[in-house]
Amino acid sequence: MRRHGWSGAVPSTDAEAVDRILAVARAAIERSGADFTMAEIARELGVTRQTVYRYFPNADALIAATALVETGRFLDVLTAHLDRITDPADAVVEGIAYTLETLPRDRYLSLLLTPGRVGAYSADVTSDTALILGRSILERFAVDWERAGIDNAHLDELVEHMLRIVQSFVLDPGRPPRRAADLRAYLATWVAPALRNIQQR
Template sequence: MRTHGWSGSAPASDEEAVERILAAAGRAIDERGADLSIADVARTLGVTRQTVYRYFPSTEALLVEAAVHAAADFLDRLAEHVHGLTEPEEAVTEAIATALEWLPKDKHIGLLVTPGRADAHSESVTSDVALQFANAMVRRFDVDWTALGFSDDDLDELAEYLLRIIQSFVVDPGRPPRTGEALRGFLRRWVGAAVRR
């Protein structure tokens, strides 16, 4: 790792360099959403664009990694919100509805589940990352999936299904959009049916 740049305070390791880059990218996403460039991040850090490219091959790769970096906090908050919901129908309903309510305010996670990014290759990368995110979400519910007869493969498919539901609402919230208890009633009736055993 080169030691010049970094506004006079070089990172001690590549891991620290990546953390600083992700933190700078996170601040840029907070300010501008997906409309950031490697040059913006480099300027914030006092390094060249080439330095950032050494760790992230493209702006899209940096966006995805910054979103993943922020996903842990989102998952923690969501797990706390649905804590105590042990019925799968209620946990799934509340998790989807809450995620849909929080997404417009969370530019980072929106990058993981909003389809139609400019780069078709990155869209498949984002989709893989989004599936990992959805998988982590399902497995953090207080539902005893094993006792209910769900296998690991079932949970993988459920995570994909829930992600597809979330994405469909992101793309087209409906006319008029369902919110609050109307959204929860709709999800409980139709999505809840997928987890009733």
């Protein structure tokens, strides 16, 4: 790591440098949303843009990384919300519904999963960043996936399917939009059977 800049307080490790960059990016997002440049981040850190680029190739990657770190709070809340649901199908239905309900209120989760923002920051809703987040969500469910007969390959496909469902509902919530019990009933009818089918194999 280069030993200059950083407003006179040079990080001792690359990990510390990343943490400091993410902290500045988080402050920028809290202040004015995701409309910032790498030059602004570098200026606030007291380094050159090239230094920031060493750790993040562009602003989109920095925004996605910051959002992924910050969604940990959402994962904790979701885990507590689902802690008594052990049936895979029921857990997936409630997980999707709760995520859709939380999305408009969670600044960082929306950066990762809202189409338009997803398009700008992570290629598409099935980007590596979104898939990592989705897998983190499933792994926090109070579900014994292996015992339910759902292996790693199926879990990866389930993450993709859940993200595609979230994207679809965000793009078009329906007319009128499905919410609360109506949303859960719809998901129970059209999503839950796929999980139960895998379990019966």
